Amino acid sequence: MDFNHSEYRQMLVDMLGRYLNQRYSMGVRHGIAQSDAGWSAEHWAALAELGVVGALFGEAVGGFGGAGFDIGAVFEQLGKALVVEPFLGTLMAGTALAQAGGHAELLNEMIAGQAVVVFAHEEPQSRYDLRDVETRVLETADGWALTGSKAVVPQIEAADWILVSAREAGGISLFLLGKMVAGVSIRGYPMIDGGRGGELILEGADAKRVGSPGEAYAIVEAAYAAGNVALVWEAVGIMDVLKAATLDYLRTRKQFGVPIGKFQALQHRMATMALEIEQARSAALNAAAALGAGRLERERKAAAAKFTIGKVGTLVAEEAIQMHGGIGMTWELPLSHYAKRLTMIGHQLGDEDHCLARFIALGLGPEGATA
Amino acid sequence: MNLDFTPQEEAFRQEVRSFLKEQLPARLAGKVRTCKRLSKQDMEQWHAILHARGWLANSWPEEWGGTGWSLAQRYIFDVETAMACAPRIVPFGVMMLGPVLIKYGSEAQKQYFLPRILNGSDWWCQGYSEPGAGSDLASLKCAAIRDGDHYVVNGQKTWTTFGHFANMIFCLVRTKKEGKPQEGISFLLIDMNTPGIEVRPIILLDGKHEVNEVFFSDVRVPAGNLVGEENKGWTYAKYLLTHERTNIAGIGASMAAFEWLLHIARAQKKNGRPLAEDPYFAARLARLEIDLENMKTTNLRVLAAAGQGVAPVAESSMLKIRGTEIRQEITALTRRALGPYAQPFISEALDEGFKGAPVGPEYAAPVAVEYFNNRKLTIFGGSNEVQREIITKAILEL
Numbered sequence: 001m002d003f004n005h006s007e008y009r010q011m012l013v014d015m016l017g018r019y020l021n022q023r024y025s026m027g028v029r030h031g032i033a034q035s036d037a038g039w040s041a042e043h044w045a046a047l048a049e050l051g052v053v054g055a056l057f058g059e060a061v062g063g064f065g066g067a068g069f070d071i072g073a074v075f076e077q078l079g080k081a082l083v084v085e086p087f088l089g090t091l092m093a094g095t096a097l098a099q100a101g102g103h104a105e106l107l108n109e110m111i112a113g114q115a116v117v118v119f120a121h122e123e124p125q126s127r128y129d130l131r132d133v134e135t136r137v138l139e140t141a142d143g144w145a146l147t148g149s150k151a152v153v154p155q156i157e158a159a160d161w162i163l164v165s166a167r168e169a170g171g172i173s174l175f176l177l178g179k180m181v182a183g184v185s186i187r188g189y190p191m192i193d194g195g196r197g198g199e200l201i202l203e204g205a206d207a208k209r210v211g212s213p214g215e216a217y218a219i220v221e222a223a224y225a226a227g228n229v230a231l232v233w234e235a236v237g238i239m240d241v242l243k244a245a246t247l248d249y250l251r252t253r254k255q256f257g258v259p260i261g262k263f264q265a266l267q268h269r270m271a272t273m274a275l276e277i278e279q280a281r282s283a284a285l286n287a288a289a290a291l292g293a294g295r296l297e298r299e300r301k302a303a304a305a306k307f308t309i310g311k312v313g314t315l316v317a318e319e320a321i322q323m324h325g326g327i328g329m330t331w332e333l334p335l336s337h338y339a340k341r342l343t344m345i346g347h348q349l350g351d352e353d354h355c356l357a358r359f360i361a362l363g364l365g366p367e368g369a370t371a
Numbered sequence: 372m373n374l375d376f377t378p379q380e381e382a383f384r385q386e387v388r389s390f391l392k393e394q395l396p397a398r399l400a401g402k403v404r405t406c407k408r409l410s411k412q413d414m415e416q417w418h419a420i421l422h423a424r425g426w427l428a429n430s431w432p433e434e435w436g437g438t439g440w441s442l443a444q445r446y447i448f449d450v451e452t453a454m455a456c457a458p459r460i461v462p463f464g465v466m467m468l469g470p471v472l473i474k475y476g477s478e479a480q481k482q483y484f485l486p487r488i489l490n491g492s493d494w495w496c497q498g499y500s501e502p503g504a505g506s507d508l509a510s511l512k513c514a515a516i517r518d519g520d521h522y523v524v525n526g527q528k529t530w531t532t533f534g535h536f537a538n539m540i541f542c543l544v545r546t547k548k549e550g551k552p553q554e555g556i557s558f559l560l561i562d563m564n565t566p567g568i569e570v571r572p573i574i575l576l577d578g579k580h581e582v583n584e585v586f587f588s589d590v591r592v593p594a595g596n597l598v599g600e601e602n603k604g605w606t607y608a609k610y611l612l613t614h615e616r617t618n619i620a621g622i623g624a625s626m627a628a629f630e631w632l633l634h635i636a637r638a639q640k641k642n643g644r645p646l647a648e649d650p651y652f653a654a655r656l657a658r659l660e661i662d663l664e665n666m667k668t669t670n671l672r673v674l675a676a677a678g679q680g681v682a683p684v685a686e687s688s689m690l691k692i693r694g695t696e697i698r699q700e701i702t703a704l705t706r707r708a709l710g711p712y713a714q715p716f717i718s719e720a721l722d723e724g725f726k727g728a729p730v731g732p733e734y735a736a737p738v739a740v741e742y743f744n745n746r747k748l749t750i751f752g753g754s755n756e757v758q759r760e761i762i763t764k765a766i767l768e769l
Binding site: 002004005006069250259262268270271272278282283285304357359360363364 | 372373374375376377443648653654656657658660661662664665666667668669671672674675676685686688689692693756758759760762763766767768769
């Protein structure tokens with residue numbers, strides 16, 4: 001057992017932490033998050049230059065990381081700074097492309113920060129069910145045309161390419177889509193926790209095939225497993241910030257002539273919050289350690305971790321605001337933005353109830369066949 | 372980052388497993404598995420078996436007859452023995468007093484008492500709580516007044532587990548009334564056969580005798596039985612709380628109890644299907660399993676930090692709180708799993724050799740008893756509310 005980062009990974013963490021500390025202050029972040037674009041191409045390029053994107057991928061596809069703990073280490077830091085740039089979409093699209101094989105050039109461009117690719121899989125009706133894909137494929141004279149809708153895709157407007165799933169040949173297939181081609185429309189919008197997302201509407205959009213027809217479900221699962229590891233570690237980073245801020249507030253805010261941390265009602269709530277955060281960190285460790293394991297182990301640990309983060313994240317966000325009182329409700333205090341992001345992580349890739357159901361289904365039978 | 376045990380630790384696990392396969396009597400394992408009541412002789416038998424292998428005092432250094440194991444080895448031993456349904460080690464002498472004597476006892480105390488703990492000559496009980504000193508332990512009043520070569524002890528201790536089996540008791544006693552309450556407490560070893568000691572049973576909610584009240588009137592204790600210095604007893608008691616609590620989460624016990632819960636939830640039927648597949652019950656099971664899986668890793672993190680010399684203060688309290696909550700939830704779900712058959716109370720069915728027909732499923736009899744008995748977990752050893760105070764104090768630094 002060793003709960004420390006390797007020397008190399010620690011260097012990455014330190015470097016990323018330093019960059020965000022110096023160049024991605026809360027003021028800068030707000031400016032980016034509320035901007036028309038909802039992300040910063042300049043910071044994206046700089047972070048890619050530092051190797052942060054490459055850390056998300058294995059050497060086989062030109063990266064220099066890609067293990068669960070690499071992804072976790074990066075996203076923990078991104079969480080601490082509430083980074084809005086398209087890291088999650090890049091991780092998931094890149095993982096899927098790497099699994100599908102080929103696409104070496106595009107992956108290289110992604111790692112170099114020259115191309116942004118996001119993953120558009122979930123649909124308005126699918127509600128986290130990864131098998132529920134209604135987007136259709138039509139073979140055309142010179143390729144394929146997609147028709148359907150994709151729901152709440154983070155930073156889709158930032159993407160140069162969109163990796164899209166569609167139903168075909170009794171299964172799910174993947175396609176790459178240029179944003180500017182005919183038949184593609186995006187309805188972009190700001191997100192409650194900063195940055196932007198969008199709905200993708202496809203009406204006979206020309207697309208390039210990725211991988212074999214009807215066989216992409218396993219790839220989608222793998223991309224989601226990586227995405228879940230990223231999100232739970234982003235949440236761990238956020239929870240540490242919320243915990244530190246709340247502790248600081250309990251020490252300094254005075255009412256009835258004493259710091260409010262002297263009151264037992266708040267002490268017990270703080271202790272519970274701290275305990276739950278450690279349980280959540282353990283869940284995130286388990287998920288990161290299992291990302292390279294077999295499917296069942298990987299999926300069960302990911303579901304357990306995402307469930308735990310959903311449960312604990314909500315508690316921590318709500319308690320942090322409550323213990324701050326009125327000031328916790330304000331836009332001005334960074335705390336409220338951490339609370340919003342943490343809560344919304346619980347709405348991405350599978351909520352608490354969905355992950356619990358999935359954990360149960362994966363436990364039935366040797367293959368988790370019903371999941 | 373690496374969450375796996377080392378190959379050496381895995382080899383150790385195999386060594387423990389084969390020991391248990393050869394040496395753990397089927398009779399004892401059967402009683403533990405089915406939650407029968409263990410007799411004093413049962414517990415002594417298991418201690419003797421462990422002692423013969425040199426594995427009884429697994430938190431002691433080798434020079435005093437301990438194993439010298441790492442924290443990881445102790446964790447593995449705890450999990451493996453629990454999963455094999457071995458009786459638990461009676462903690463008072465081996466886990467609680469032994470480490471205090473080794474750290475703070477005189478040479479004579481170590482030479483005399485430590486071997487007697489190992490060979491079973493002494494059965495120790497713990498004299499900490501008093502009727503007026505529960506969570507506020509430092510307010511204890513049981514007084515020891517120096518009189519020549521003796522202390523004269525007057526007062527009362529309570530909740531004394533297995534006091535009716537014990538021939539020795541280690542007590543926190545008041546030796547000074549002035550100043551901070553914590554600074555007037557001493558750690559005293561008392562022979563239960565000394566005149567003036569009376570042990571009275573307290574019958575618990577399951578109808579059984581497990582804990583006692585112990586009364587002291589003019590009990591003369593040789594001054595040589597004082598551990599360390601007078602008025603430093605609080606320090607010695609606290610040493611245990613911070614240094615010997617890395618297994619306090621009781622992961623092994625919870626893992627074994629969870630297996631038993633799954634066994635019952637699969638055997639019980641609802642609408643003709645196993646209860647374990649009922650969506651509502653399955654959700655309860657899954658929440659519990661996830662919490663337990665997270666707790667395992669939390670515990671291993673604390674072990675790893677403690678192995679690097681970080682005294683786990685807040686962490687020990689976290690392990691105690693969540694570890695006991697998980698164990699209670701397991702007993703609660705086991706109780707729920709039985710439905711109406713949680714109600715019949717056939718107390719004799721919990722004793723060895725019961726030949727009567729079971730009422731309802733064969734595993735039903737002890738379930739409600741275990742549930743009610745285990746309410747104690749969040750109360751003893753510093754209630755979970757006290758643990759929350761400890762956590763906040765440690766992290767808030769107010």
